[in-house]
Amino acid sequence: MRLTAFLLSVGRVRSGLRGGVSGFLYNGSMSEINVMESERQGRYSPAEIELKWQARWDADAALYAAEEHSADKPKFYCIEMLPYPSGQLHMGHVRNYSIGDALARHMWMRGYNVLHPMGWDAFGLPAENAALKNNTPPREWTLANIAAMRKQMQRIGFSYDWATEVTTCLPEYYRWNQWFFLKMYEAGLAYRKKSKVNWCPECQTVLANEQVIDGRCWRHEDTVVEQRDLTQWFLRITKYADELLDGLDKLEGWPEKVRTMQRNWIGRSEGTLVDFAVEGRGKATAGPSTTATKDAASAQDDKSNVITVFTTRVDTIFGATSVQLAPEHAVAKAFASEDAALAAKIEELLEQQKRAREAGDVGAIEKHGVPTGRFAVNPFNGERVPIWVANYILADYGTGAIMSVPAHDERDFEFAEKYGLEVRRVIAAKGEEAPLPFTAEDDASLVDSGQWTGLGCEDAQRKMAAFAKANGFGTATVTYRLKDWGVSRQRYWGTPIPMVYCTKGHAGVEPGGVVAVPESALPVVLPEQVEITQQGGSPLGRIAEFVETTCPVCGGAARRETDTMDTFVDSSWYFYRYTDAKNAAAPFDSAKANYWFPIDQYIGGVEHAILHLIYSRFWTKVMRDLGLIKNDEPAERLFTQGMVIKDGAKMSKSKGNVVSPDSMISRYGADATRVYALFAVPPDKDLEWQEDGVAGVSRFLGRVHRLTMKYAGANASTAGDSTAGQELLRKLHQTIGKITQDFSGRWHFNTSIASIMILVNEIAARETAMDAGEVSGEVITQVFRGLTLLLAPFAPFLAAELWEQLGGEGAVFRAAWPVVDETLAREDEIEIPVQMNGKLTNVVKVPAGSDEATVKTAALADAKVAARIEGKTVVKVIVVPGKLVNLVVK
């Protein structure tokens, strides 16, 4: 159905040749291509060249194959983020892969052993939606999409080693998800708990915190995520919080932006837990309610006699004039259960919080609070402070309770002003009474704070935390914003979680308790016959043959876990599988992974900065601790390319501004499409797609084709080395230098391609000279071969064709990257601008390498310059050798 629509749209644009190309793309029939016309005219026909080479490349499995291990070549592992197989490549993919492809080809030519793989992030909800819509099984739909997209990729000429292809929805892959899950379960890294989780009503499943953006689903930006209490499987990513954070400092090859986003996401915060005894609630246990457990929030379960607050500023505690609880705090609930009026007010605060969350602006909530009428005791000074419940206190951060210090916290100050709470200064800046709220802690010290008065803030924080600990009412602690990764999904199209629940239970397992599926029983295969509906609950739960099983320990009746894993599990380690994709005995062979890892260059969109990129860092650390690999981090260097936009907005169906790669390829060819994607802007910037630009690139490639074909047969024995020949070689070598530098540096391929255009313009300008036999055949051949090699990473089809026409040996991508000959590249004569008071007057030519005196003399001797300075005094002459002359004139 899509195919028909596509052909129709192509037909509307133009019939004939181009329609034929897309026909080939989908039907695999060469007969539809009308190549004869362009053949007769000898004109650049991308369709003809590209289809010819595509067929050859497809038949040559070794062309892009990495060597398993190379003793003499350095390795280079280059990956672009794998796509979700939606069925259609979009321009963002084409751009992403064109960047990686250029790099991979370049590195091959530089003599590296390159692994450049591709795979499919093939589980996920769209397959289920498609199943509902078209009545096609998800597996069938997904595999058909993969086949179509693989074909598109081959048509565009990406240099993937298809022998290493990874498809995450196949049992041979996802069994290792299950295997890792079991390993994590054994290590205590996978666990089950009931908690508040994010629920997307559109997806009909739970989402991880990372998948909720401004209170909305990451896939449905209009859908507000709800909070539900559910029992779910979690992966203990928080165990690695510090390592994930500290590791960022060493990831110098990653964009600072991504590192910052991850730092924010992890949200490490050092502070102190302090217990405030609740008055009239019995004696606060002198026992270490906080010190006994790291999980401070759970320490307060079912206790209403103590409130543990988390603060980063324990040094301000003598200024605490109230305690503020989140509406969902256990103590608030306990109070509410005894006071209906209070309960109603707290309920209202909770509603406000919920609304703010749904509106996506938690930060803008107007502060409201209610006094509970109860009091708590500040353990540092024994003072009674009122207990309030407030809508700006978050239950899921810290302990869900704070001490309010209006004098030294802006939020507390605002709240205190509104409700008339006391504001008491306990910190003073050096020498002056700074206005309140005063929040700085550098160069400030404590006042009116008992025995700590006079201490510097940081010093006081350390000493007061130690004091609290020594006296059993608190401790220094660290909190994180990062929460454990909820991986249960109430969906069908994903990896089954390899757990069963033993119905009757057995020794050590209560009835309905968790029992891990043994490794030997993997994979737990996802059943294929399933009815996808919009009903709630996991679709697997409705398949009796799947659910009903036996307990692997006691052999009694058991039920399988019916949730599947988050698809981000699949993508957390897929790049390790590339190194050993066919391994049936292990996720991969450690020696192979250790040879290729870390990834030398990873390329993808910034939208995964805190999704895939944090999960895969976590997974790498887990695998390292399991002894599977040696590297701490998955990727040495990360590059985040810009978006492809059209008419100022990201391409999307709803906006109707989508430009399909197929339409570009059928009109201008894959080479032109790719080169345009690299030429228009530097790869890290957003790219506004302009079809006229693609047409321009196509004309440029046509010019390259025409010129090369014209001189491909140049007779090597033709003599005659004129200036023209030297100039051509000079330009060639300058271009080689420029592009080589671009690849190792800033990746400004737009200027790389511009420099190739300049080279081609220079060649075209010397056509007459070449036709007149002024340039030797050898030079002509060198120039065109050089040009072809430089073009190969960007326009592989045309380069392959021209390389063959020029009689090049083997595949152009295995030919050696040209090396700059500095002697040939050097200019004999350079132009020096002559300025007067910093303004350009004229340009003079001097021999390259001229000394200061020579340049100065030449500048002053210039007629135009002389005329301009006549009657004026030259106060000073500044000569920057090789750059310019500036005459300071009065």
Added chain:
RNA sequence: GCGAAAGUGGCGAAAUUGGCAGACGCACCAGACUUAGGAUCUGGCGGAGCAAUCCGUGGGGGUUCAAGUCCCCCCUUUCGCACCA
């Protein structure tokens, strides 16, 4: 509010370290060629001016022989974070 990046012709952009602002390309204009093509080739193309020349890199100051580039203030856009205690 905090943090980061950016702001240059009609448009996409270029200008590694302060050194000819606008390379390269698109669009446009003029011309050539033609078995009219969505072709190709030549020339022009920041603004003002006949010209000499002057003005011009978001705005305003500054440093310097020289500033798109460095410093200070401000404006705008994009992205990230945001009652995180």
